[in-house]
Amino acid sequence: MTNIDKVAIDKVGVIGAGQMGTGIAHVCALAGVNVVLNDVSADRIKAGLATINGNMTRQVKRNRITEAERQAALARIVPAVGYDGFSDCDLVIEAATEKEDVKRKIYGQLCPNLKPDAMVGSNTSSISITRLAAATDRPERFIGIHFMNPVPVMELVELIRGIATEDATYEATKAFCHRLGKTVAVSEDFPAFIVNRVLMPMINEAIYTLYEGVGTVEAIDVAMRLGANHPMGPLQLADFIGLDICLSVMQVLHEGLADSKYRPCPLLVKYVEAGWLGRKTQRGFYDYRGEKPVPTR
Ligand SMILES: CC(=O)CC(=O)SCCNC(=O)CCNC(=O)[C@H](O)C(C)(C)COP(=O)(O)OP(=O)(O)OC[C@H]1O[C@@H](n2cnc3c(N)ncnc32)[C@H](O)[C@@H]1OP(=O)(O)O
Numbered sequence: 001m002t003n004i005d006k007v008a009i010d011k012v013g014v015i016g017a018g019q020m021g022t023g024i025a026h027v028c029a030l031a032g033v034n035v036v037l038n039d040v041s042a043d044r045i046k047a048g049l050a051t052i053n054g055n056m057t058r059q060v061k062r063n064r065i066t067e068a069e070r071q072a073a074l075a076r077i078v079p080a081v082g083y084d085g086f087s088d089c090d091l092v093i094e095a096a097t098e099k100e101d102v103k104r105k106i107y108g109q110l111c112p113n114l115k116p117d118a119m120v121g122s123n124t125s126s127i128s129i130t131r132l133a134a135a136t137d138r139p140e141r142f143i144g145i146h147f148m149n150p151v152p153v154m155e156l157v158e159l160i161r162g163i164a165t166e167d168a169t170y171e172a173t174k175a176f177c178h179r180l181g182k183t184v185a186v187s188e189d190f191p192a193f194i195v196n197r198v199l200m201p202m203i204n205e206a207i208y209t210l211y212e213g214v215g216t217v218e219a220i221d222v223a224m225r226l227g228a229n230h231p232m233g234p235l236q237l238a239d240f241i242g243l244d245i246c247l248s249v250m251q252v253l254h255e256g257l258a259d260s261k262y263r264p265c266p267l268l269v270k271y272v273e274a275g276w277l278g279r280k281t282q283r284g285f286y287d288y289r290g291e292k293p294v295p296t297r
């Protein structure tokens, strides 16, 4: 057992400056934590920092934070291509692409650069924490720390312990989530954990509903928004999350639980094969290239 619960988390490394990594860096920096933000290229990180700045500027306009807080938070985020700046991180949160081989490769390069007692968390939506932990040199200090999108707005973080995760790692990451103002729900390490075990089959079913011609994109979304009081329709939400991520999660559920009820809808597969991944590529179930989103079917 280590004494991680007594170690303050003063510096966090975030890997992946996409939708989630930028949101995680955003909330950490606003909570007074120093952040080193990594991605595959300087351009990617630059785009990520611009996103964070845009979201914080909106928070200033809406009087959620002050201009001084925005400036102080942005100054806490340091860009890093490679892992040189990670040697004094207390916690690293990996939020790279939802592919196991990508994540394993990252841990292989990251771990030799970390101090021995640093913790590593993955923001994976679905992949086994025990298996990811086994790809590191520190499974006892590895944990699933699953933020929800958009991170600055959503209150929940799922914490998922792998088979080897020590109590001290769990307690330290739980306290850290509370410091960020989040509420924690604990999930056992089963495919897609709690939120996505329930949410993704609903989204997949909405795509089947479209595929079978039961309703149009607009009819399905309006039905669930106004008929079930969901803040977004399921197809709008799928585009928001990213269709590549929705497909990966369904594949993990299908393979991991070996039940045909999790079969990814062929239409979802087709959209991903087309590179129509939702908002991030400007086209998914809606086309976002014009003034307002237009359904693609
Ligand atoms: C896939 C996984 O592994 C797990 C997941 O994350 S599953 C996805 C979970 N997320 C959801 O289900 C989101 C569902 N959608 C919603 O809750 C809402 O539509 C929404 C919060 C995204 C937007 O709400 P809205 O009322 O339509 O829009 P809007 O009024 O513009 O925004 C509400 C607030 O969110 C903020 N916001 C919206 N998008 C934001 C973003 N990307 N980043 C930061 N802040 C954002 C706005 O600034 C606004 O803040 P204030 O209340 O402080 O003014």
Ligand SMILES: NC(=O)C1=CN([C@@H]2O[C@H](COP(=O)(O)OP(=O)(O)OC[C@H]3O[C@@H](n4cnc5c(N)ncnc54)[C@H](OP(=O)(O)O)[C@@H]3O)[C@@H](O)[C@H]2O)C=CC1
Pocket: 015, 016, 017, 018, 019, 020, 021, 038, 039, 040, 044, 094, 095, 096, 097, 098, 099, 102, 106, 123, 124, 125, 126, 146, 147, 148, 149, 240, 241, 242, 245, 280
């Ligand atoms: N989208 C969502 O709603 C949610 C997603 N998640 C999870 O968070 C993680 C990230 O998702 P999300 O932010 O949406 O995905 P994005 O595609 O928006 O971002 C992923 C980022 O990781 C980068 N990346 C890829 N390989 C590496 C690498 N080797 N080193 C550093 N960065 C790398 C990508 O760069 P490039 O594009 O150049 O490959 C991209 O910038 C996934 O595990 C996902 O399942 C969790 C909760 C919600």
